[in-house]
Amino acid sequence: MTRHIFVTGGVVSSLGKGLTSASIGMLLEARGLRVRMQKLDPYINVDPGTMSPYQHGEVYVLDDGSETDLDLGHYERFTSTPLTHESNYTTGQIYLSVINKERRGEFLGKTVQVIPHITNEIKEMVRNLATADADVVITEIGGTVGDIESLPFLEAIRQIPLEVGRENCMFIHLTLVPYLKAAGELKTKPTQHSVGILRQIGIQPDVLVCRTERALDISDREKIALFCNVPLDAVIEERDKDFSIYEVPLSLQSNRIDELILKRFGIQARPADLEEWHDLLHRLRNPEHEVSIAVVGKYADHRDAYKSIYEALDHGGISQRAQVRVQPIKSEDIEREGAERLLAGFDGLIVPGGFGERGIEGKVEAIRFARERGLPFLGICLGMQCAVIDVARNLADLADAHSTEFDRHTPHPVICLMEEQQGVVDKGGTMRLGAQPAVLMEGTRVAAAYGSTRISERHRHRYEFNLQYRAALEAAGLVIAATSPDGSLVEIVELTDHPWFVAVQFHPEFKSKPTAAHPLFAGLVAAAVERHAGSAWVAEA
Numbered sequence: 118m119t120r121h122i123f124v125t126g127g128v129v130s131s132l133g134k135g136l137t138s139a140s141i142g143m144l145l146e147a148r149g150l151r152v153r154m155q156k157l158d159p160y161i162n163v164d165p166g167t168m169s170p171y172q173h174g175e176v177y178v179l180d181d182g183s184e185t186d187l188d189l190g191h192y193e194r195f196t197s198t199p200l201t202h203e204s205n206y207t208t209g210q211i212y213l214s215v216i217n218k219e220r221r222g223e224f225l226g227k228t229v230q231v232i233p234h235i236t237n238e239i240k241e242m243v244r245n246l247a248t249a250d251a252d253v254v255i256t257e258i259g260g261t262v263g264d265i266e267s268l269p270f271l272e273a274i275r276q277i278p279l280e281v282g283r284e285n286c287m288f289i290h291l292t293l294v295p296y297l298k299a300a301g302e303l304k305t306k307p308t309q310h311s312v313g314i315l316r317q318i319g320i321q322p323d324v325l326v327c328r329t330e331r332a333l334d335i336s337d338r339e340k341i342a343l344f345c346n347v348p349l350d351a352v353i354e355e356r357d358k359d360f361s362i363y364e365v366p367l368s369l370q371s372n373r374i375d376e377l378i379l380k381r382f383g384i385q386a387r388p389a390d391l392e393e394w395h396d397l398l399h400r401l402r403n404p405e406h407e408v409s410i411a412v413v414g415k416y417a418d419h420r421d422a423y424k425s426i427y428e429a430l431d432h433g434g435i436s437q438r439a440q441v442r443v444q445p446i447k448s449e450d451i452e453r454e455g456a457e458r459l460l461a462g463f464d465g466l467i468v469p470g471g472f473g474e475r476g477i478e479g480k481v482e483a484i485r486f487a488r489e490r491g492l493p494f495l496g497i498c499l500g501m502q503c504a505v506i507d508v509a510r511n512l513a514d515l516a517d518a519h520s521t522e523f524d525r526h527t528p529h530p531v532i533c534l535m536e537e538q539q540g541v542v543d544k545g546g547t548m549r550l551g552a553q554p555a556v557l558m559e560g561t562r563v564a565a566a567y568g569s570t571r572i573s574e575r576h577r578h579r580y581e582f583n584l585q586y587r588a589a590l591e592a593a594g595l596v597i598a599a600t601s602p603d604g605s606l607v608e609i610v611e612l613t614d615h616p617w618f619v620a621v622q623f624h625p626e627f628k629s630k631p632t633a634a635h636p637l638f639a640g641l642v643a644a645a646v647e648r649h650a651g652s653a654w655v656a657e658a
């Protein structure tokens with residue numbers, strides 16, 4: 118019998134529902150349960166793949182090529198739950214599916230309505246995850262209780278207990294308990310109102326996770342319990358963590374959320390095995406080195422645009438016992454002020470993925486600087502394409518070399534549209550997406566880092582290294598360190614005469630975990646630690 122946990126949020130957005138859901142998943146796995154996770158997003162876009170990073174933050178790509186919400190990144194970093202296209206649905210996807218059914222005549226002439234047709238579709242998407250090999254399905258509902266667009270989702274999850282039994286369902290509501298300076302106290306009224314809205318819809322939460330900057334005292338908890346109709350021990354404090362998000366599961370555990378869930382479901386489970394997690398926090402708290410890494414991209418001013426990269430850098434730090442200070446820098450600022458000025462003093466550089474021309478020259482310039490100064494560098498997707506452009510222009514004498522994404526008439530299209538992309542007009546879900554195998558050349562830096570010559574990594578791109586320039590670029594010193602198995606697509610390039618110059622066509626950040634840093638992030642941080650320790654690097658003559 119699969120149990121269901123529904124996570125909703127109230128009062129304000131950005132409460133960290135994704136992190137809390139991931140942490141609950143992690144705690145249940147630590148107790149031996151098999152967990153599945155999914156997120157339901159109320160917006161109308163079919164997936165976030167077509168949304169601007171300013172709107173939505175990073176697009177998180179799964180092995181199966183689904184372009185999903187960045188909360189799924191938390192799920193994968195915290196748990197080992199398998200994620201697929203069934204792990205993230207939007208209102209747009211649900212309507213699209215219902216409308217397609219209507220066009221095929223599947224509703225047999227009935228009037229198609231939000232209730233029951235849309236809600237049935239939502240319930241089906243939740244129940245599809247409740248397979249025999251899942252003990253618990255955690256479904257996070259995006260948005261905030263009270264939003265018009267979340268109503269069909271809340272109505273659908275209200276109905277699920279009627280079908281699978283109330284005792285097999287648990288509603289966890291995240292809420293904000295703000296501190297009012299003028300009054301000098303925490304305020305519980307917003308929580309009461311938000312639970313009031315849920316109860317009007319017919320959902321009585323079983324657990325309230327109270328996000329707060331200050332400790333709740335017993336009278337706050339008693340008040341919340343009484344007015345929101347939950348037992349006192351189900352009012353769980355989740356205080357802001359200023360040190361690390363990886364503290365969240367441990368703090369929830371010390372407030373016994375896992376006990377509460379298991380007791381509620383009547384599941385006997387082994388004690389939590391959290392050794393790995395304690396160990397990683399110990400490493401985070403006791404670094405032996407410190408490095409600073411610049412991330413030069415278009416969206417340096419947006420906290421969530423490169424979320425997985427920032428996380429993966431932390432993982433690299435955990436693995437190398439280094440505190441990694443990450444400094445996002447706008448590539449346009451490099452264009453204005455120069456790489457010499459803005460990148461001096463850093464121990465490493467990342468140029469992340471991206472689309473569109475704005476800031477491109479700044480990225481190429483940052484890479485030139487890293488290449489000439491021996492600054493450890495990792496290029497990701499567009500970052501690799503920019504590295505190829507730099508090498509073409511500055512080492513292979515291919516003046517004005519460019520990607521046809523940015524200059525259709527460049528004399529040297531060293532990056533060009535993949536053949537399979539010619540003629541593609543639809544923007545949604547049409548890139549080269551998801552896990553693809555690559556073969557690494559023996560003796561390369563990356564083969565040593567991976568400890569293998571066969572890898573699988575996640576992709577999201579339309580443009581590729583133009584093989585017509587392979588010989589010219591190799592003659593200039595560029596090492597083609599990996600290709601697709603048939604040799605048609607370049608997957609990794611590196612430079613030998615450099616402490617760490619590695620650029621990849623895929624997104625390694627999506628496969629890094631706090632307990633298992635991705636080898637390329639570990640490698641970058643290790644090289645940065647060496648540089649910081651002062652080992653001077655001099656280019657071969």
Ligand code: GLN
Nearest residue numbers: 470471498499578579580
């Ligand atoms: N814009 C480039 C392409 O489509 C790079 C994509 C990316 O960095 N994710 O190939």
